[in-house]
Amino acid sequence: MAHIRTGTFNGVATIEIARPEKKNALTLEMYAAMAEALRAAESAAPVRAVLITGQPSIFTSGNDIDDFMRRPPLAPDSAVFQFMDALRDCPKPVVAAVTGAAIGIGATLLLHCDLVYISDEAHLAMPFTSLGLVPEFAASWALPQRLGAVKASEKLLLGDPFTPEEAVELRIANAVLPTGEVVNHARRMAERFNTLPPAAVRDTKRLMRRAGRAAVQEAMAAEATLFGQRLAGAEAQEAFSAFFQKRKPDFSRFE
Ligand code: COA
Secondary structure, eight states: OTTEEEEEETTEEEEEEOOGGGTTOBOHHHHHHHHHHHHHHHHOTTOOEEEEEOBTEEEEOOBOHHHHHHSOOOSTTSHHHHHHHHHHTOOSOEEEEEOEEEETHHHHGGGGOSEEEEETTOOEEOOTGGGTOOOOTTHHHHHHHHHOHHHHHHHHTSOOOBOHHHHHHTTSOSEEEOGGGHHHHHHHHHHGGGGSOHHHHHHHHHHHHHHHHHHHHHHHHHHHHHHHHHHTSHHHHHHHHHHHTTSOOOOTTOO
């Protein structure tokens, strides 16, 4: 698939988001390709880890807003949910190289990766409320868990961005690296799984996620219902129209 490049080298299955002209915004076809690549990595014995990466200066700007308006992901078998389920349930370690800005699901997907390395020029943002939406991918549960409630409120209610250093301090990322080094560093870390016994790694990952598993599933289901409602709502329509008209949204008429 043109905008999702995949390949396996030295035990690492790489998923590269490559749509720089639209800031790596994710369409349904791109979600489907990423879900398929994750499932293929899961069943391919030579693959010991997965690496998710983007383009210089942009990891992903999140959901493609135009695609979202035209083809809202409402059905449970939507490619968006297939991708989320595949990443959440991936039994092998997933390493993220955050090459640039990671917005919306670009940031929330990091909560489901095992190791996260971030460029010193990147930033993260979860601006769901300012888009008239609610969080997805269990961020409404996982972020207060990681950051504590008041810090999570800054990020999810106000939509304040994270600097790379803050992402490390707040336990979203492992380390900040110069932009030119982030992919190679993340790849080296992913390749370390080639020297470890794979079943022990898989069992350890499963144990580490065991306690939160039901809560994550429950949060994703609750979020999906509200996200679908919000997506069809007038607040989101105003936010999305404003984005494409390159103006500030006006929410003053809403109650
Ligand atoms: N969905 C659809 N198109 C998007 C997009 C998205 N999430 N993010 C960027 N684009 C498109 C822009 O419409 C623009 O297209 P055009 O060249 O046809 O006008 C192109 O990508 C470049 O984006 P632009 O906004 O001009 O780049 P920038 O460098 O000024 O800003 C971002 C980059 C990522 C900060 C900005 O594009 C942005 O905020 N995007 C939306 C992020 C978002 O809200 N994501 C959550 C979605 S749920």
